[in-house]
Amino acid sequence: MTCNPNWQEITSELLPGQTPKDRHDLIARVLRLKVETFMYLVDTQNIYGIKRCHVYTIECRKIRPDQIDSIISAELPDPNEDPALFGTITKHMIHGPCGQLNPRSPFMKDGQCTKHYPRTYLNKGKDKAVVGLANRHRNDEITRYQIAKYISTNEGVWRMLQFPIHDHFPAVEQLQVHLEKYQRTLFNVENAPDRSIYTVHPKNTECYLLRLLLLHVRGPTSFADLRRVDDTVFNTYAEACRERGLLADVRHWHLALTEATVTDRPYKIGEICAIMLHMCEISYPLRLWEQHKEAMAQDFLRTLRRRANDDTLSYTDAIFNRALLCIENKLLSFPGGKPLSDYHLPSPDRSSEQDDDTLPREIAAEYSYNTAELQERLTTNEGSLTQDQRHIYEELLAYVA
Template identity: 35%
Template sequence: MENVQKISKTILGRYKTEDDGYPKYRRRSPKNGGFTAKIRLQGRDELEIDNQWVVPYNPLLSKMFQAHINVEYCNSVKSIKYICKYVNKGSDMAVFQIVQNSEQNNRNDEILMYQMGRYINSNEAAWRIFSFPIHEREPAVQHLAVHLENGQRVYFTKDSARKIASEPPQNTTLTAFFQLCQTDPFAKTLLYVDVPIYYTWDKTRKIFQRRKQGMPEEGHPEIMKTNAIGRVYTVHPNNAECFYLRMLLHEIRGPTNFTDLRTIDGYICHTYREACQRLGLLENDNHWELTLQEATLTASAEQIRELFAIILTTCNPSNPKQLWDSFKRNMSDDILYQIRQANPELTIEFNDDIFNETLIRLEDKCLAINNQTLVEIGMPAPQRNTFSVLNYEITKEKATTSMNYLNTLLTTNHSSMIIKKKIYNVIMNRINNNTGGIIYLDAPGGTGKTFLINLILAEIRAENTSHWH
């Protein structure tokens, strides 16, 4: 008995967890210092056992409760997967073969050779014998589609693509709801999610029809209702406009089209986000305004842009365009400073080109953080095909002081162009009429060829036209 206790002591608390989550106990063999003991089982000869024969147990708990008890620390879900697997396993499946005679063994008839059978235990058999319900769903749930205008899903194959393109797809539950509100006065009083209570969805004709069974609606005895539930499909907030459209469908009763959802107190909003803002469905941005206002006191323009990009991509402000209008000068300070340093002779102030450069840098940050463009977040889109505001030559040509200088140059030199007036008119007519062509001036030195060319270029630049070449 003493040896058996020694064996248990070598096992107790000496195990490690394997990759599958089950404990692996340390069981030393006699060759590695393990203990052995001889026991007698039911009057038989003595049997020599070693550590491998002892089941892990806790000596204190076993003595206290007079039972074999082992305590293990569960540190992985895999440790209890065996129990959980059988709880949710369901019915067992079996594949068996029926052989009628030796002559049919060579026949490759899968129907006769193999059959799929399902094992039904006693509980399920009794449940079915007594005709108890196997499954039920109460109340009925009607899924309702949500999509932007002309944004419903279209399924097609290579062969059916042309036909589907020529024949637009049928209604969804959303477009059918709009049509229902156009013809049914009672539907005009309902929200989108309330429609399945009073109407059934005809999958074949893709329309809503009034229920023929149920309880009469109070005040409308001709209308029947049930406890059905309408459930609008979930939309992720990253899909911004569709997300706000879904929000409006839970607030506006009886819309007849997508425009009605954006019409608030007679005003047609440009976006669904703006409509939600006017209805007060979104939180105000006071805390974001205070955050950016505090940042302007100590942070650089680059840091403010970084902070604003994080707010746009992760915090979902209700009116990001208003935040942009309030702090766009603070986010563009460094760009204005760089332009002034590169053009010390010009007077340059904030303008649309500088703000556009700021929007480009903001969008680059948003793409790096969350792979979203500014349009997807509700911000104005930057124009990336324009010139860079840091280009010295173009900035000089567009500067106000440069325009004043050119106008002064034209006023003082037009009077000196009496002899060259005919050549000037020919060239300017071609430029104004956009006819183009090649014009060659041949005259002795000192007759004013360079003067004439500089004067034409000055006039083109002063008009701020697109004829830069």
Template identity: 25%
Template sequence: MEVHGGSTLDEVQQYVDARWICAPEAFWKIFRFTLYRLYPSVKRLQIHLPNRHQVRYYDHQRIVDVLNDERNSKTMLTQFFALNRRDPHSRNYLYREIPEHYWWNNKDKEWNRRLSSRKVIGRIYIVSPSEGEKFYLRVLLSHVKGPTSWEDLLTNNGTPFNTFKKAAEDRGYLEMDSSIRDCLVNASCVRLPYAIRRLFATILIFCEPTDVRSLWNEFFTHMTEDYQTNNNVVELNLNHMLLKDLNQLLEIHGKSTKDYDLPSLPAGATEENAIPSVIQEELSVHIPDEDIQAVAKLNNDQMNAFKIIMDVIERKQSQVFFIDGPGGTGKTFLYRTLMATLRSQGQIVIATASSGIAATLLPGGRTAHSRFKLPFDAIPGSNCDIRKQTDLANLFRLATAIIWDEAPMTNRYCLEVLDKSLKDVLNSNAPFGGKVMIMGGDFRQVLPVIPKGTKAQTISACIIKSPLWAHTMVIRLRQNMRSMHDHDFAAFLMRIGDGVEPTKPDDIVKIPPQIAIPWEGEHSIQIFIDHIFPQLELHGWDASYMTQRAILTPKNDDVQKLNDILINQFPGEEHNLLSFDKVEGDTHNLYQQELLNSITQGGLPPHILKLKKGAPLMLLRNLDPRYGLCNGTRLLCRGLFMNMLDVEILTGSNAGKGAFLPRIKLKTSASSGLPFVLSRKQFPVRLSFAITINKSQGQTIPNVGIYLPRHVFSHGQLYVALSRGVSQNSTKVPIRDGKLQGYLSKFAGLLEN
């Protein structure tokens, strides 16, 4: 410690100068051992335009000699091209991935194969978009594997381009101004006018087009072809008919044709006494014949519930019901029977569900947030966006009953907000304004999601903690119809759901041997996949094959891993569709594309969307709930273009119908944990060979695989996953981390209830 002499004492300087070194550090310094090391090391990669790289030379050297020196023409980038010409193995990597497998010999100016296992990360120098061609070169290097020359980088599908920008645009790496028009051009080639109209409405709502009138003029004929075929109408009326249909599609999202640069509807185009579209939509819901005849097929529990509810409705009384039943006890079957009976009598039943996939299983079903206009984050004091004088308010006045499936997934405040709004709209102090409210679900399954919440907070958010629960009549369904041919499996599910199945330390529960697949290494994943998707290579385009099977896993990272494996085995040509990512308000480009592209939030599609024709997909947004395009709807890819997907709906009452999907902008939420709002323009889908357990709730999957590389992390997840299946023989679980020493049986993780 150094102490300064003199009359004045500078304590701050003395503190800065003071230093104490322990004996080990002193010896380390004396022998000049490395004190600090960055691991893994980062290799910075040069980037430059052709013949525009930096060259260093001494003052005494002549410029001619410098230019003639072959070493000065070699850079990391040019030698990357040379490496790809001589080594086929290197063509599997991007420029930034090369340091992971090769090391840069600065003396010889060459890339050499790396022999050690030392981890190295490659990073290309940052380039601002203001630098023009150099920026687009970086975009190409970030996505193109194994280029052998500048010319190779500028060529795509045999077509050479003069600039890196044009080459990047042709490969689909840059967003083009004409992308919306190209989407409609691709759709018009398929000649499905009703689907083109829905696509046009989706573009207006989600894609923010700048020249709506020119799109209207160009694609007017394509959107009205079926009018001319199905109706004997003059061209003057085509305009009105198209505007009416578009207006109905826009009203689903609270918009109208008046909000866009479209022709206006004449005053006499809409009848004053016409039934509002939101009410007409409910009155015109198709009633399947099998639902009308389903009353005779109800089991004893279902029939008891049916009679109790119908008796209250016939007496015009007010009551709140909750249909409580484990997965597979026929709750959806009961709802559909009630709806068919009431709708066949001309009455209105509003069908909703907490999740999009559950809503598609109900004829005319919508998500609760969409139908009730619930706030995104409901808190005490919130209100639904339902105004007394609107058509939606009149719909609730006319409705005989309201059905809300998967209600336990919903935060109690959403229920209380709806109750308060209906009391106001219907001028009644009775629960839910005096309407017959039929809720249903299973508290053994997934409960409300509280980000980073404790067990106590999750329980507090349940609907049973709401004051409304005291006014609720609970009707129980006990007979498992899904597993009726495998009583042992049904009993096992009930023990899991009730939390009475015996466990070992760390909440490990025994899995029946008929379900378990022993883990014998990474190749066990392929054995597991073959059980669920047998002869996958022979079932491209097979919709019935895809709807009958899926793999469930808790986390999105494992979903992505399994989907990547399966899409590689799926027959057909692979297409990689890239997203366009940016940070809102980032005018100085502080965040690089590699960072933005690597973000994989649960509600966002991946940056690289790997697709093949015939592959199963899952929709990630509510685009058109009335048509069955809800968050969670399973789809089949029928065709794909750079700016449009042609899909077929696989699940719900709209199964078999076609639709067109554009790229739309999706944003991260405030709860994402990011210090910025990421805007990603991508098709709102992801592969659905594998899906998360939460997304599967409400579905029956005859052939289900459950991949648990680690313990489940939320209440009810294991129960939800297992109860999607119908028997032990068609349900498979590879056992990995749950194998306990001293036990011959197989075990899987279960979070204690």
């Protein structure tokens, strides 16, 4: 709704010689009455159907309507004088038409505008920007705030009359999801408005699972009640979620690692597992480890067999420990990464973190290549190099020789 200063309710109350811009009080009162009437029609008369919610904001222009064209203007460049600029602006700076008027618009997908037009305009930020020279050692935040604060005469009268700038229904207050005995707010039935629940990142596992239960358990009276399924109270939120079937099945994680086993090297499989643990909510991580630990530890077994010159050697706890170390190191390299123990997986023994007591892991890894296998690949593929590839290959050999 846009206030029109030429509304009859305004012009009929002007004194001789007055114009609407001389009576901001009159404009504010008439607009307020029209807003109240409109909301009455929406709330009580259901002119748009039964209302579930509403939100509106009052915004006042900082300039008079007759001043707008002198400050803001927009026009397309002449297509004859500058066809390239004309084409760029009409292609990238003008939206529409779309929707039913132009269903073949490039912005349309599945019958909807991908740019989400038409948009609902609610509010904006500060109305003024200040640029000037100042002492860089003097930071007067109060002055800067006051300079950027501007209230027009329209808005000033609106506020003096104590009319609301913003209104919404229902009165919703977001609540943080917290674990038991970590409540930060207190409220009762009399003073509690409708409340919504904050989203929780899956990495915050306990709170994420708690929120999952809050969304699916009706009328819980305690944290223990949230963990109750039928007549059984489970010890953890994860167990309660699994029993209710709220967590994804482990099968698709198993299939992903099985596919990686066919196409990737063992250390890559461990990295994929680390990414799954860090980014996803895996229901049974221990089961996943038990199913794929040999594929993740295969490099270490191969290295051990080569060093011992014994192909009969099999997997040991020490070999699996090395695989766990690699997974945990990858996890800890992520922002906010957690150790394996946080995922209910075995904690690796870091006393055996290095292949050699004198070599760091990164250097020891460079010594663990299968030179016989690499030589065989070289012999097989060297003859298929193109002329450019051979030139680069020979230059590299000469450089490292």
